[in-house]
Amino acid sequence: MQTRDPNSARRKPERTCVGCGQRDDAPGMLRLVVADAEIAFDLAGGAFGRGAHLHPRPACVEGAARGLARAFGHSVDTAPTSLGQRLVEACERRVAGLLLAAHRLRALEVGADAAVQAMGRGAPLVVVAADAGAIARSSAVARCVADGRAIAWSSKDALGALLGEASVAICAVRHPGIAAELKKMREAADAGLAAATDTSKAKGAGCRSPEAR
Numbered sequence: 001m002q003t004r005d006p007n008s009a010r011r012k013p014e015r016t017c018v019g020c021g022q023r024d025d026a027p028g029m030l031r032l033v034v035a036d037a038e039i040a041f042d043l044a045g046g047a048f049g050r051g052a053h054l055h056p057r058p059a060c061v062e063g064a065a066r067g068l069a070r071a072f073g074h075s076v077d078t079a080p081t082s083l084g085q086r087l088v089e090a091c092e093r094r095v096a097g098l099l100l101a102a103h104r105l106r107a108l109e110v111g112a113d114a115a116v117q118a119m120g121r122g123a124p125l126v127v128v129a130a131d132a133g134a135i136a137r138s139s140a141v142a143r144c145v146a147d148g149r150a151i152a153w154s155s156k157d158a159l160g161a162l163l164g165e166a167s168v169a170i171c172a173v174r175h176p177g178i179a180a181e182l183k184k185m186r187e188a189a190d191a192g193l194a195a196a197t198d199t200s201k202a203k204g205a206g207c208r209s210p211e212a213r
Ligand SMILES: [Zn+2]
Pocket: 017, 018, 019, 020, 021, 022, 054, 055, 057, 060
């Protein structure tokens, strides 16, 4: 169903991934900046500082140390575990901001009934709390999972606190741009989690780079 504007496709800027060294469309990648010798993920865009780009893939996050050291020097912490942890935290902030933005735009249907209705009408994404329970196993949600229109995120209590309700198990996003960005953040958080919890590489010495294999 996606339509692609050939003009906008031509205008897409390309960037080189510091993880795998391949060039790709910048909008599909994550931007990092270095400020005060600290690497930060600039997921909302617009942060000042020297930047680099990274695919939201586990292999690219885990392999970014050498590229980041080359780009920014060895004084910055480029260990995959801390990079992964920073990415997960940045994704959490970004997802919260995106959900609030959708809420403000009245493009968020909160709660099972409203969300299932919106999904039936073709909402591009449903966000399901990791502890959502029965609703997560419903056929309506299963269809969205099969279509790639569902992400698991956070918990009922945390989503509720964010959206000003006691508890939110599920919500549907009707804004295509916000939905696409949320899917990208889920992918990025998974990549960050994989890097952050990769104890086999982090074991022993923090200074050992994965390229030393
Ligand atoms: Zn890459």
